[in-house]
Amino acid sequence: MNVSLFVPCYVDQLAPEVAWATLRVLERAGCRVHYDPAQTCCGQPFLNLGARREAKRLAERHLARFAEADAVVCPSASCVATVRRRYAELGAGGAPDAERQTQRTFELGEFLVRELGQTKLGARFPYRVALLQSCHGLRELGLGTPSEHGPGAAAEPSPADVLLAAVEGLELVSAVRPDECCGFGGAFSVTHPELSGRMGRARLRAFADAGADYVTSSDLSCLLHLDGIRRREGFGPRAIHLAEILANGAPAP
């Protein structure tokens, strides 16, 4: 399958290794991966700030760059949620195909499990790992069943859980309040650093108490926030992106 790699702006700048890992995982899953170096940003930071005009311009630019793609895959659930859930209400598109195009944009784990049906990728990672559910992955893209849902809701396991369970040597540990927000929240992290920090410390403490060596997620922004707190506070598991675990492994903690 032909896949276009959608590298979020902050992954491009702050964690190129996550983009490479995504590429390797997709290739290992049998995809032919294209990358367009003219892509920049999907517009999420602006949408989140309420700067809708800037968000819309970037959204339209993004759609134009990926117009030819069969499937677009991205190692960030919140960027995918922006494309799939918010582009229409932004009025972004114009292209007759915009709707179809946004619905062909997938988060990495979701693409592997739900589109390709691939769960075993031969990864090995002999550590105890806690999964930080991406709020947007969980509650906007439906990647898993949120803890708020009661009986009668469609219950599908989170693709990240399925993929991690198949990694050799990996022990998945679960923290209390399994899907509480880590407090990153985009603009919120800098407009409300006190609250963002309180939320982040609580999550980090929960992962540490669960005995995790690493915390992983499909959202790098949340991980950068948690890792920044870990380095400031001096406790808690290290952060590693889901793609890096699937690509092969990590240095010892």
Next chain:
Amino acid sequence: MTAAFDRRARANLPSRGELAQHDAAVWDLRRRRDVAAAAVPDWEALRERAAAIKAYTLDHLDQLLIVFEARARAAGAHVHWAADADALCRIVSELLAARGARRVVKSKSMLTEECGLNPHLAARGIEVIDTDLGERIVQLAGEPPSHIIVPAIHKTRREVGALFHRTMGTPRGEDDPERLTRYARADLRRRFLAADAGISGANFAVVESGSLVLVTNEGNADLGTSLPALHVACLGIEKLVPALADLPVFLRLLARSATGQPISAYTTLLTGPRPGGELHIVLVDNGRSALLADPAQRGALACIRCGACLNTCPVYRRAGGHAYGTVIPGPIGSVLGPAVAGALGAELPQASSLCGSCTAVCPVKIDLHGQLLAWRGARRDRSRAERALIASAGFVLRSPLRVALARAAARVVWPLLGRRLRRNPAEPWLAARELPPLPRSSFRAQWQKRVESSGE
């Protein structure tokens, strides 16, 4: 840049101990709600049904209000219309004055808080006693409620013991919740018996029968609306449900979502005045019809004030209700804030990580975090500097070349940003955490290098 909300949160719950205690007490309500919801096999279908009834009601609110007025009158109630808070205060104080009422017992009503009814009546020499225990506690403390269901959740039992000792003369050091409640009960009973009038809110108003529905755990609304000869019920125009048959849908959701109880201790359907008494129903707009006219925000009028969004909200739990500064805190308060609380309220939609837990827990399926995002998009109060920053960031991100140039500049300043210098633009990030290291090159640059070296 750092919001006033953040500073109020720090002042509100200053120590890690207080923070942990507040978070745990509120989270316990969420946990109880989860257990209660899990025991209802058709929970999600029930939410759908409730959302559909509320959507229908809001779509036909103009007609339903007129029918409700007619049915309530037919049942013997008087119906008044209040366009805003001032009108409500005037109507109620005139009703009380005309009957010489000086002592009033009031059951819980967020609407009268919103409209400032207590201070208005107090200024006219009318004594208003809040009879919900939590509301009584914050009234004695001279504070606003910090939660819509549990108004005194920010207070420890020790604080309540000291407060009761000071205001009601309970024994010094008494902080046993059950004994403190007995003291409050005895004090309130005396006031119920002496009251000239009772003021209540309403959880629902049934159009079909012209009835009011009062839901409490303490029975205080029942005493307050049946002992005195005059009962004034104040409710927002959005409280209607079309039919009696709709009530079970909401009653099954309300108490479970609020406290995890299958049903609250007292649920009273009140149609017309008590024998020999007078019932006045005041229907209050106070900004609600403007909200109804806003397609992006009208959904908030479906709220049944269960408090589930507060309990689940990681921001509310770690900020405390008083950080919001508005009558209703939490996600629903932040959604209503810009519409009802001016400049103070306009700040609230920013005080959210947009995690969406509120939307997922809401029994009537209000798109709370979507509405917060919509408010952000409607902001018009950005500073010139903020607008310039947004425009230049947008300009950079529309071109890969400009992104590369910006990165080259960032490479120079990045090591300096990590140090906690004065006037550091990275300070808001550094206030809570370290800066991530900046890799030597971007993915794009690495990719292009690889393409060149492979000779493609």
